[in-house]
Amino acid sequence: MPRGRYSLHDPHDHTPLGEEHFHCAPGPTGWRYVSQLTAPAGTAPAADVAHGAADGPSVTGSVDLALDELGRPVRLELRAADWRVRGAALDGITWVRTDPTGEHATEGNVAAHAFTGASPAFLVATSRLLRLAPGGPATRVRLVALTAPVLAPRTVDQSWALVARTAHDAGTGPLMVDEYQVSALDTGERYSVYIAGDVVLAAPGVELEDLDTPPSVFP
Template sequence: MPRGRYSLHDPGDGAPLGEERFQCAPGPGGWRYVSRTFATDGEPTGSLDLTLDALGRPIRLELTAADWRIRGAALHGVTWVRASTAGGDGTEGNAAARAFTGASPAFLIATAQLLRAAESGPGGRVRLVAFTPPVLAPRTVDEHWTLTGTDVHAEDGASLAVDTYRVDDLATGERRTIHLGGDVVLAAPGVELEDLDGPPATLTPGE
């Protein structure tokens, strides 16, 4: 699995928040992303293990931050268990949503992949359950994704298609622009790709 590193910043004032070190790759049935996050002083702050099927649906989510852990999957919408990392049974939740989202850039790739596989095309309205550090409390969000352009960049005999999406939060009116190249986020509010030890993979939706 290729390795990379994102730097994370406050989208409002640009203050550094730390970094996310990740590995991701397509597999026989979809795509997998694993990462660990670190504060600016190098202290670990969380982890993510996300697996999608060929249609972009989350078949396995394991997310940790501070004292909390989420385990979830696409089941009757999406279903999850939120528990303390200290132990205990946790609390189960379910929502009529299509996938999960959160602070990791991985969720931007996952949502784009879900929409690419949809019959309506590479954009549209999508309901997601968001888990935001540090407490990972579930929150349902409605977003509208619009593919505004695709540019092909050629380098060293290889080409990379870069998709630009406009993402609108339908509750707050907040608008973001994100740039995706294969299975990595090239740029988004609060996210910059700093290192990648191999070319991004191209994700092709399919049954």
């Protein structure tokens, strides 16, 4: 069960956005990822300052994502500040978004394949869903994007291609690293994502800072 820490930053101006402390593991029916997000060092939400809790890392959100054996999201619970989204693959992609007061929940459903967002978990999830072959053609995928601070859903279209799979010496054996080329079809922006097993090694806005055990190998 890999356990580690990502640092997150704005991919354009590199402003620190915080850290994501995670653990994840494949199981007999799929894969699960759980994480807690904290504010950048030296900052704290106003609510924490008001309650005198600004000395330690301030929790700003969490991710709990479970995939089935085909890579489909069977359960998602995403939190950012007081906002919460619960969703799953059901007649496309279905979700319920709850506002900070808890009084007005809104439901949504679109013809899409999965969720995406700032968490590296969604990059692993999309790669598991597509199961691309190295050097094969690019595949188009429609995703529901949920990003902090309010987790408002937005449907996006991306193109994914697995351009290379390379073996690296990790000390305990070869580590297979997949290099994906991802294109945002609405803007034309193109970028690379590097994934080993169920861990993102590097991606725009994401850096792997700590990892206590090697990535899990999917069957």
